[in-house]
Every structure is written in C-alpha cells, then in structure tokens.
Amino acid sequence: MAVIPMWQCDRDGSMFADRKAAEEHDRMLELADALSTFLQSQISSSQGLNEELAEEIGLLLARNKEPLSRAFKGKTSMLQELIEDDEKEENTEA
Numbered sequence: 658m659a660v661i662p663m664w665q666c667d668r669d670g671s672m673f674a675d676r677k678a679a680e681e682h683d684r685m686l687e688l689a690d691a692l693s694t695f696l697q698s699q700i701s702s703s704q705g706l707n708e709e710l711a712e713e714i715g716l717l718l719a720r721n722k723e724p725l726s727r728a729f730k731g732k733t734s735m736l737q738e739l740i741e742d743d744e745k746e747e748n749t750e751a
Contacts, residue, residue, distance in 0.1 A: 689719035 664679035665672050668686045673679035693708075693715030700706040718725060724735040 685719045685722070686716075688722065689715040691715075692718050 661674065662676075663672050663674060664676050666679055666683050666686065668683060668690075671679075671682055673682065689712070693711040696706060696711045696714055697708065700711075702708075721739060724739055728735045
C-alpha cells in the first residue's frame with residue numbers, strides 16, 4: 658500500500674499533492690481576501706458592492722496577478738490577452 662502525501666488549504670479546503678502548489682494557492686487566496694477587504698473599505702454597499710461581489714472581484718484580481726501587474730507597468734495589451742483567452746475558453750466550453 659502506497660502512502661500519498663496531500664496538502665489541504667485551510668482557507669477553502671482544496672487538496673493538493675504538491676506542497677508548492679498548495680502554498681501558491683493559499684497565497685492567492687490570501688491576496689484575494691486582502692483585495693476584497695480593500696474594495697469593501699473603499700466602495701460602500703450602497704454603491705452596489707456587497708461582500709459576495711467584493712470576494713468575486715478579489716479572486717479575479719488575485720488569479721490574474723501577473724498579467725495585471727504587467728498592465729499596471731504599462732503593458733496594457735496584457736488585459737486584451739486576458740479577455741481573448743476568456744473568450745476562447747467560453748467558445749470551447751459551448
């Protein structure tokens with residue numbers, strides 16, 4: 658019988674066979690949480706940003722950290738590439 662080590666992310670319960678991947682996922686979730694908190698502190702719920710939407714936006718930004726970082730540094734074409742990639746995924750799923 659083989660023993661397979663697994664790492665579980667305590668933030669969302671995701672399981673990983675690779676420790677590095679688990680830690681990377683945990684850092685992404687930590688960033689998403691910080692971004693959500695920031696968004697909620699800057700935009701009131703009366704303006705249309707509730708907790709659920711803030712979390713979704715935080716996750717979106719955290720998942721796309723690298724291309725967004727490049728876009729903030731002046732390479733705005735990275736945002737168009739993200740849009741095109743999403744459109745390609747939607748077309749293959751349909």
